[in-house]
Amino acid sequence: MSDISAPTLHTKKFVNDPANFVPEMLEGLALANSDTLKYIPEYNIIHRADRPVEDKVSVIQGSGSGHEPAHVMAVGPGMLDAACPGGVFSAPPMEYVYECTKLMNTSKGVLHLINNYQGDRMCWDMAREMSETDGIKIGTVIIDDDVSVENSTYTTGRRGVAGNFFVIKACGAAAEMGKELEELVGIGRKVNDNVRSMGMALGGCTPPAKGEPLFVLGDDEIEVGIGIHGEPGRRRDRMKPADAIVEELFEAVASDIPFERGDNVGLMINGLGGTPISELYLLYRKAALLAKDRGYNVIQNYIGEYCTSLEMPGFSITIVRLDEELESLMKAPASVPIRVFA
């Protein structure tokens, strides 16, 4: 390649020492929310300053960083009580999870929400065992909403992606209402049974410590079914008009459960980090029209960034079926550190 400048265009990032990328991000988050969040640098823990409380199950999560706002920026009333992320695209060390669990423990127990990656499963399993030995009640929900592929680079079974948000929202709201641990596990599993996602990318992303893109796509190539750590999807394809891309993803997601005419659904267009919101709304337009054609009632919509892959250009579609219970949980009050206009 004689054009030495071009590949590196993708690798310029706002970073100081790459080893401090996650701590500095977390410090920024804590500085911006000093009245509501506490930050424990030793274990990458961000927790609600007013949690734990005794009459409520604590809901926690910790997966790789690089997917923000998931999940450290989902800590707040009606959402997570705490999060303990690992480094970029790597599971948290077991002791982070164990310390976070102990810190958030209440007599009602602690709910672990775990995305289905081998690294995450292993550290959360070990931390659960240690916590249970300490007498802490633990409930577990595994999220695996990505219909793209069975098994993947870091996964046995399906990957957990943006559907995670709906599990957090439902369990967070139900925990706030005082539900018991077993009920929350049931709610979380019901959401996971009713939510499906699929993503695609126009290009790769560059982890700070790696300094080069995870993968490179050609000038007219896209990756259909991409994972949020750059894992390969179903196939590479040629670039297409936006509506054609939405059609393929929507069909793959909708036909999986399958969703049915008359279903009340939540419909999400999730940006992967590098796609502007203007394009996300253009994509939502087609998804909403397809939902109407199929007779789904979109009672909640979500357009923005929920589960990203650093600065990856791309998006995912998530559809969740909402019965009355889940609808009320989705519409329950929630507050997160990310402010928009108010």
Next chain:
Amino acid sequence: MSDISAPTLHTKKFVNDPANFVPEMLEGLALANSDTLKYIPEYNIIHRADRPVEDKVSVIQGSGSGHEPAHVMAVGPGMLDAACPGGVFSAPPMEYVYECTKLMNTSKGVLHLINNYQGDRMCWDMAREMSETDGIKIGTVIIDDDVSVENSTYTTGRRGVAGNFFVIKACGAAAEMGKELEELVGIGRKVNDNVRSMGMALGGCTPPAKGEPLFVLGDDEIEVGIGIHGEPGRRRDRMKPADAIVEELFEAVASDIPFERGDNVGLMINGLGGTPISELYLLYRKAALLAKDRGYNVIQNYIGEYCTSLEMPGFSITIVRLDEELESLMKAPASVPIRVFA
């Protein structure tokens, strides 16, 4: 360049016919908010479904598209009553502004919030004249918060960038409280007098109809003082650690009014479209520490995307000085079509 794939990596976008980029985005926005927003395709107008009302000044804006969420996604209670954007990076036709003004007219008048670009000024001036001939009361506030350069590619004087958000927020809140047109003009001008911004980019962006980047930076180059349409800034520089970049922008912004020890301020890190929120929080960390060093009291912070430049990787810093009146307006209730977690 033998690597033919690389340049085009930047030009892949989610688009159908480029001529429909803005209408399809607006249609998506309307579909996602069918209960609260109305869309008038003929004039690119997005307006609150419950506006105008007689006892309230209407607040409207319309500049180029490609800066979303500014400003069509800032239409809502306590913010704009309507917006009438032009095409990507181009001012709205005069008749869009005129029709939008007539549609939102009330006995208390219509406030025009105008970013300081020659194209915008011209169409809003003409529309104001026509509206006044019709007997409509018009107030005007010009926003020119960018300290980077005096005069620019499309501007005489300074450019209007993310500081616009604070003008919208203050005037939108004050209008909701029933203030008169003249008072709103005073409030808007006070905000503009007390807000300063500066941005920088790691790379360019690609307008849909152009199909190639507005400008290209080398592998180790950045543009300091970039405009939101790719206008040149103060200079090109070599890539630096994130904290060093924040220091330069913060110093340029802080020294302009200048802000002073003891000032109550709002501090914004605004992503330009292609920079992930993880990096924005890392950048906010340094800005918050610098504000503390200088003795500014950060009473409101804003971290995310407010005024973008399509998918441009980069950010801007905005500082606004908040007296008691402006602080209460910034903290007043507001609601916009962009939902995060609730």
